Amino acid sequence: MSKTKKIQLKDIAEEANVSTALVSYVLNGRHLNRIKKETADRIKEVAKRLNYRPNHFAKGLKTQKSNTIGLILADLDNPFSTQITRIIESELLSYKYNVLIGSTYEKEDKFKELIEVFINRQVDGLIILPTENSKIEIERLHSTNFPYVLMDRYFPNTSFNYIVNDNYFSTYSATKQLIKNNRKKIGFITLQSNLFHIIERKRGFIKACKEAEITTENMVKEIRLAHFDEDVAKEIDALRQEYTDLDAILFSTDRLTMYGLKYMIQHQLNITNNIEIMAVDEAKFYDIYSSPISYYKQPLEEMGQKAVQFLISKINENNSDIIQETVTGELVIK
Amino acid sequence: MSKTKKIQLKDIAEEANVSTALVSYVLNGRHLNRIKKETADRIKEVAKRLNYRPNHFAKGLKTQKSNTIGLILADLDNPFSTQITRIIESELLSYKYNVLIGSTYEKEDKFKELIEVFINRQVDGLIILPTENSKIEIERLHSTNFPYVLMDRYFPNTSFNYIVNDNYFSTYSATKQLIKNNRKKIGFITLQSNLFHIIERKRGFIKACKEAEITTENMVKEIRLAHFDEDVAKEIDALRQEYTDLDAILFSTDRLTMYGLKYMIQHQLNITNNIEIMAVDEAKFYDIYSSPISYYKQPLEEMGQKAVQFLISKINENNSDIIQETVTGELVIK
DNA sequence: TACCTTTGTTTAAACGATTAAATTAAATTG
DNA sequence: CAATTTAATTTAATCGTTTAAACAAAGGTA
Known part of the structure; x- marks a missing residue:
């Protein structure tokens, strides 16, 4: 500078x-036993005085490492x-790694492109929250033996590396809680998606209802990603028409919850207050809704730490380990 | 891959x-007039067939360009x-640039570190939303002639490059609007900060009040960043005690609004509904508050586009242009 | 004294691209 | 057809590091 x-x-x-x-050896702490202490000290002093910063390109070209993960x-x-990002970032920092952040905005082609870009930029590894229909891309990545780990979302019956939340349990326990609160007509607003974590969340909801002998008929409403706002409103409308005694809604993602609450406000359903709201995933904005919202909270710190640890060891040791871990979160009841 | x-x-x-x-020439589109078309086509075909991806390190080392901005x-x-990020990202994409994202989380030392990291990574330029007390760092950066531009926040009486919103106008017009709505006792919740955009927002509020001969005494409350939640509650409490006829609150950032609304909900002030809320900056969560929130909206797209355009031309033409632009947003009235 | 270790340092070849300059082949000209 | 121009391609140096291997000097040993 x-x-x-x-x-x-x-x-x-x-x-x-x-x-x-010799300068290189000293600055990288190699062969230190071979180098005279005075010389080493002198080199370090000069480097500091001149404010030396290694050229990232030259270093990377030679070592084939970028100390960056995508x-x-x-x-x-x-x-x-952003929560995930913050956790991953701080976790990687302790390993002296940097993070390249990219967002697919749920677009398949953007996903493919990002993997390309990151690998071209010679990231040493990838942490991925995959988009729908990205299985083929991940298979390809997997087969190259490139270090990566999936988070949050994954694909069943594969040998992919992943660390995910127990999605079945998330909605199962949330629904159980609603039932315990004496709710009998529970709507479930979820995404129209073949992403496995979404399928699991649906399964959890249905199982809990079945066990309590509560109807799930027409209770599960699936929202199209491309018509979020409109669909959420339409489907809650439908629920209310089919069941005038609707007494709870479970939202399967925080974004759905956002739009759901917006609907509730618009229709002043927050005032009568007889529809209990439950969400999957934590979000700050729950606090400004006019009635308390309970939610299932994923153990994000744990997931982030495990993902990073796995990735780093994979990069450094180049082993053939696989990780497939499901962690369990907890209900936060308001 | x-x-x-x-x-x-x-x-x-x-x-x-x-x-x-020859391969390099063809793939980079140089000397095309000199190269036989068949040869060029053959090279392109082979490159595509073998799925060639240039080595980013080698390329960068030689060209001294990374096609990345921080x-x-x-x-x-x-x-x-995240709004800014999305806009910058998509704008840069059209110039075939990538983005490295970093967040200081409002910490000075993290700010210094990020500049270091990015420059070490040989980004070609920087778009910066500076942290408090970062003026010295930016002065240093500025003096090196490294391409950069400040956004959103800036420092007065410098020759720094910046594109910012008219912060004075934001609160001035918001306050005017409240007055027009017949509000007479308006509280202003802002940050305790020497960041110029915050100072300007305060000035705008006070000016509008003065013009309407409305008291500002004890009406401006400054929140400490480190005690956000606690301070917001405390200061709104104070406002309500000092003025039982408090009829409006203007929040100077979206994050303040978030905590302010949380307070309103906790104290059920949303129900009586006689305190009008006005905010600076747009946020989706306004929609789930039980009464409508008007806000001042910055022209983010415009700012993002201008910032990117300036930066790119600075990088490519290495000129000595300076940009200092203030753009004006508008009130969105709900 | 001659030889072997050990210590401390240097030499020089990589890494994978770009690019000015040189070279060769083909076309044009007088 | 030799000379010249133009077209097409290659040679080789370079970017700033790392690192195996070579080397030199000093110390130890028999």
């Missing part, structure tokens, strides 16, 4: 009267995504 | 029976930040 030309190894070498090799998010606009 | 070894220029050259130079956000958790 100094105004003068960029300092490079050569400059330090000249100033300290040694070869560039994080592919499904949708950066989602509060869930 | 193929399972076999990485394809490089040399491989294409061999396969196509030409030198690597985006330094003040706080990624802020909805405002």
